[in-house]
Amino acid sequence: MKKKIWLWNHYATDMYKNKGGRHYWFAENLIKEGYDSTVFCANTYHNKSEFIDTGKKKYVIDILNGIPFVFVKTTTALGNGLDRVKNIGLFYWNLRSVAKAYAKEHGKPDVIIASSVHPLTMVAGIQIAKKMNVPCICEIRDLWPEAIFSFNKAKENSILGKVLVIGEHWIYKKADALIFTKEGDTDYIKEKKWDTVQGGDINLDKAHYINNGVDV
Known part of the structure; x- marks a missing residue:
């Protein structure tokens, strides 16, 4: 049976649109190596009013070039004000129930890779991985805060x-493990x-x- 890897990145919606980007390529190459890889992201595009309609559901799925994308319902956000805070908070909140529902239908993952920029994706990854009794790898792409x-x-x-x-x-x-995208970032720790x-x-x-x- 193929090992299941969930890749979580709030902003991977743009990678879906562009058919490229870090986690798109991660998923693409992991699938080539024999893994069952799924990308979870928001249903909204960063700093755009454009979004992927989930209807009355908390998530929808689309498969692009063999890569399943799970779009988690949240609100649109332009700029860095309260709308973005709401967008981030709702993504975190809905991700928990979406992960549970997706796992029920498709099976739980063997590992969750939760990526920043904002930390709530990693917080959700750690919390949900613990409930599912699987490891969580946190990827830090920006030294937040x-x-x-x-x-x-x-x-x-x-x-x-x-x-x-x-x-x-x-x-x-x-x-359970940490990924840094810039050499020397561990010096901060x-x-x-x-x-x-x-x-x-x-x-x-x-x-x-x-x-x-x-x-x-």
Whole structure:
């Protein structure tokens, strides 16, 4: 029986439209290697009013070039205001029931790969993987919330900043494995002294670097 891999990326809807992109190519190549690979994403396009209609359902499925895409219902969002917060929150909320329903129909996964940019996809991945008793690999494509602090969207020593850092630490700790897309990103964990070598609780042996690569 083929091993099932679920790839979660809120914004992979654009990869569906463009027929290319990191997780489209992940799924494509995993299928070639004999895995049953499925991409879960929002039914909305990033920063566009365009969306994929789910009707009265929480999700719809479409198969593109042999890759199943599961579109999770959420709201459209333009810009980075409250609409985007609602879009992210609803995706996280619906993803839980969608994962349960999809697993009931197609079987539970052998592993979930939950990818940022925003952290709630990874939080959902960890929570749902635990319920299904399968491992969750968290992929960090942006050093969140460090990027928020760098652009002065929030102060690290503020209440919000501290909550975000606690959440980030929780993700790194609870993930069964970590993927970073930029070489040297694990230095950030060392700077925070979260790694086990410095008395922390994150074993960097579970951290891996996978860039986008080149199709040759």
